[in-house]
Amino acid sequence: MKESNTDVLIVGAGPAGHMAMTWFARCGVKARIIDKRPDSRFIGQADGLQSRTIEVFQSFGFGDRAQKEAYHMLEMCFWEPDANGNIVRANRMPDSTIGISRFQQSVLHQGRVESFMRDSVKKWSKDTLKIERPVQATSMKVDESVPESDTDAYPVTVTVKHMKEDVAAVNQYGAKIANGLFRAFDGDGNAEKEGEEETIHAKYVIGCDGAHSWVRRSLGIEMNGESTDYVWGVMDGVPVTDFPDIRSRCAIHSAESGSIMVIPREHGMVRLYIQLAQVPIDPEKSRIDRSKITPELIMDNARKIFSPYKIEMKFVKWYTAYQIGQRVATKFSDSNHRVFITGDACHTHSPKAGQGMNVSMMDSYNLAWKIGHVVRKLAPPEILNTYEPERKKVAQELIYYDYKLSRLFSGRPAVAGKSENGIDTKEFHDYFEKGNGFASGTIVDYRPSILVDKPEVKYLGEGEGDEPYYSPLATKAPIGRRLDTVQVMTQCDTKPVQLADVMPSDGRWRIVYFSGDIVNNAQLMKNAEAISDVLTSPDSFVKKHTPATCMLDSVIDVLMVHASGRWELEWNTIPEAFRPVDHYGRQDYWNVFADDKPYHFPHGHAYEKFGIDPSKGALVVLRPDGHLAKVSEASVDGLKEIEQFFGSVLLEQKSSWKSNGGYLDTGKELEEWYGIADYGSPVLAQ
Ligand SMILES: Cc1cc2nc3c(=O)[nH]c(=O)nc-3n(C[C@H](O)[C@H](O)[C@H](O)COP(=O)(O)OP(=O)(O)OC[C@H]3O[C@@H](n4cnc5c(N)ncnc54)[C@H](O)[C@@H]3O)c2cc1C
Structure with a gap:
């Protein structure tokens, strides 16, 4: 069997895996990335790019591409039933909190977003770091006798299978239109398939392998949380409608037929998140029969909610259905901090707040530079211990936010004089507005640690987060949050x-x-x-x-x-x-x-x-x-x-400028470090 060593192995090439490899390419880290799917050419899935995500893209050099191609979603409209049960516009507000970032929430499909990261990886790794597919990880062992301090060792052994494309392909439901049903409820199966085996020895492994994470299960990490009975359909297409706000983001609560979220998209498309009032049940399994969820069934529900407005979807590009649940992993790594999980592998929730892809990428954005520092012997492995507390806090805040938003959005609205028992839509509007700061990703606040020097701060409660901490020397720049630009x-x-x-x-x-x-x-x-x-x-x-x-x-x-x-x-x-x-x-x-x-x-x-x-x-x-x-x-x-x-x-370097008398060692070839070998405006010239 083939054997090899790598500093880092990334399992899974969704948004979380892409972000991890982007960092590694940028920092010159020896890494490999595998995915069990034969290709990444797909449509659908996540689409919302939050402000902080675009800031991070900008910092990697491809924010302008995202900005140019994405649909800029600037307004949020709220529709709800009047006393006659007809939907009417009840409120409007900016979709992103004003002044929170130089970028506002935009919409672009996941496949395109991932392609920006691949282009960046190609450039910075000089085309040496490529997604290896279809390659499935099938077994993993961590040698726990190796101390965390031994950063030369390769204590994680992963067996992978290099499959043939036809073996790896997944079956789609619905012959004509691409959809996500094959994975929305059960994942796309982790059954081992035939292929040539390879043993990879790694210093560190990152499981970016999605909601049904094989890495997480291999580590025996549980997910805590619950799921609801609400089932939602999602559909991308070009709408033909007389609904006046179709080019704005809308939350529509109908009196009796459920709710819809309208997301305007690129190329004249719109995404509809549609609450499905009735779903087909598999009598044998007493659960939803996802193979019977069709575009027609989803649109039947949509028409009822939009009534008295008319809507048809033309050029349907993709559809899926999902059940809302909010769950967080109990741990985000093994106890030796050798194997980590990021993205959907450690938190799942409803997609309507546009958080899945964003938070997943931001997990890897938090982790990968730290691993890069450790494998390049710049920093001690202790910095890796900060990953879980920093990102678990975000995941828990996200779950609370999503739980509350989903229930307010999925619940039947109270209508004055008709049905008093229902959700208060004003509460929904207020919560949406308040939650926008969190949703933007720009106020993520890390607690004191070796990487954040501030005193313990007051926790203000669920949905409120921590009280921001400001130094008296910089009274408007909270320590622990990202520094905004100016x-x-x-x-x-x-x-x-x-x-x-x-x-x-x-x-x-x-x-x-x-x-x-x-x-x-x-x-x-x-x-x-x-x-x-x-x-x-x-x-x-x-x-x-x-x-x-x-x-x-x-x-x-x-x-x-x-x-x-x-x-x-x-x-x-x-x-x-x-x-x-x-x-x-x-x-x-x-x-x-x-x-x-x-x-x-x-x-x-x-x-x-x-x-x-x-x-x-x-x-x-x-x-x-x-x-x-x-x-x-x-x-x-x-x-x-x-x-x-x-x-x-940071570690003192064995052979440093200091040990060299305070000077660059010009006797050796100048080492390229983080892609910067020279002066001459290294930053501005990029
Ligand atoms: C059907 C569906 C619809 C969605 N719709 C939306 C939406 O509308 N809006 C939104 O914001 N979010 C949506 N999401 C969520 C969003 O896509 C995810 O939050 C995001 O993709 C998570 O990124 P990730 O990298 O953590 O995981 P994923 O994108 O799931 O990527 C995991 C990758 O790991 C690979 N993998 C798994 N196991 C192995 C293994 N053993 N070996 C090798 N590779 C492996 C998989 O093939 C996959 O490519 C949707 C998700 C799904 C599944």
């Missing part, structure tokens, strides 16, 4: 840029030094010079954590955002650490930014946005996933605190 201007050439865009997802930590008004405040300039001296000294912590054969900003990237007028500050007065010179004598011009008004754009007001006082400044540490890890004083003392912080999350 426009700043390059000092060297006045170009307006989004701060987030100069800090892409490339695996690096960032220290953003808000130096304050260094031109008009002599003390602040002294602080800047002292901070620069520490950073450029031969034994600086940045040099300690950076391999000698890489550029100095390969692990920790230091940026300066000053609050002086851009035209007041002369380039050559900027302390050296912020305009470093490489071994060829070339200067890095792209790490100093002014919070000032550029020629052609309005002022960004970065200090105001983050609540930073320009007469004090602040040092801000960002994790590779953009979450705010720490805020400290803009002084040498503040920098010492940051040094301590990095002392527990």
Whole structure:
């Protein structure tokens, strides 16, 4: 039998697996990814891209593609029965909370979203990391005698089968129209199929293998939660209708026939989520007979709910049906932190809030950079222990949100003067509006850990989350959440840029030094010079954590955002650490930014946005996933605190800039680290 080693094996190439491989390709991690399906060419399934997801796509360099192709869903309309039982528009509101992100919720099908990630992986891995399919994982063993600290060992052994395409193909119900029924209720079977076996030894395994996760079951991890009797049909097609709000997102509660969610989509399509009042039951199994759910049955229900408006679906592209349930895995990894699960493998819920694909990708976005740091020996394995608490909290919040939203949406509405017993639609509107912040993914808040330096915070209860924690030095930037972007201007050439865009997802930590008004405040300039001296000294912590054969900003990237007028500050007065010179004598011009008004754009007001006082400044540490890890004083003392912080999350490199006397080791070939081998605006040039 063939045997091989890999640092990381990803099982499953849905959105969660795609996101994991995107990180690994970007960080140069030796990884493999397998999927038991013969191809990824499908339509249907998830479609909603939340604000945070688009921010992350932007940070990988393909947010603009998603923005261009996706349908921008900007308005939410609520319809409910009037006293005569006819549906009428009861309310409208923005679909995304105003000001929460520079991107609003958009809609694009999962297959297309995955293709953006594959293109990115192709570029960054130089086409070496490819999805291997159809390859099914069939057995897994973890050698628990190997300590977590041994990051050279390959303690996970996975047997996989390389199948032939015809063997791996899954049967579809319904001959003509593509649908998801073959997997919606039972999964598509984990039965072993014939194929050539291979044994893969891995340091780490990520189970991204969906709701019926084989990896989860192999680890004996249970799912906690419940399912309901509500059955929903989903259909994608081009509507022919006189319903006036068909190009907005709508939640329609009918008096007697159930509810519909309307999702306007790309290419003139619309997705309908339709509550199925009556579903065919298999008499033998006493459960839903999914093979009898047809587009006609789904549309019969839809017509009743839309009445008195008329609707027909033309060019039906895909349909499916599902039963609502909310469940979370009891654990997100094995006890040795060698095998992890992400995505639907650890949480399932209803798809109407557009969370499935997003939260699944964000799980992997949280985990994969940490594994990348460990296998590249940048960080100790302890950082992996933060994955479960950080993401389980999100999963639990998601389940609560979905549970409440689903019940309010699936329940029959109370109609004044007619049926008092029913759900209060006003409560539904309010809950939708309130939940939008959570649904956007932008207020995910990680608790204190070695990766988030803040005190314990107050838990405000289910549906409320934690009280945000702000440092007095940055009173509008909650520690533990992602730092929102703001426009700043390059000092060297006045170009307006989004701060987030100069800090892409490339695996690096960032220290953003808000130096304050260094031109008009002599003390602040002294602080800047002292901070620069520490950073450029031969034994600086940045040099300690950076391999000698890489550029100095390969692990920790230091940026300066000053609050002086851009035209007041002369380039050559900027302390050296912020305009470093490489071994060829070339200067890095792209790490100093002014919070000032550029020629052609309005002022960004970065200090105001983050609540930073320009007469004090602040040092801000960002994790590779953009979450705010720490805020400290803009002084040498503040920098010492940051040094301590990095002392527990990053390892001292055996052969570092520090051990090389404070310099790059030019005797060896410059090592490409996170795709950056050189200066010359590495970030802006991408
Ligand atoms: C029928 C259906 C309809 C949906 N509709 C919507 C929607 O309208 N909106 C929405 O937001 N979300 C929807 N979802 C949810 C959304 O698609 C999921 O939340 C999202 O795909 C989860 O991503 P994932 O990567 O965790 O899992 P998946 O996308 O399920 O991917 C898991 C992958 O693992 C592979 N795999 C499984 N076992 C093995 C094994 N042993 N070896 C190798 N490979 C394996 C599978 O082939 C699959 O490709 C729907 C899901 C389904 C199933």
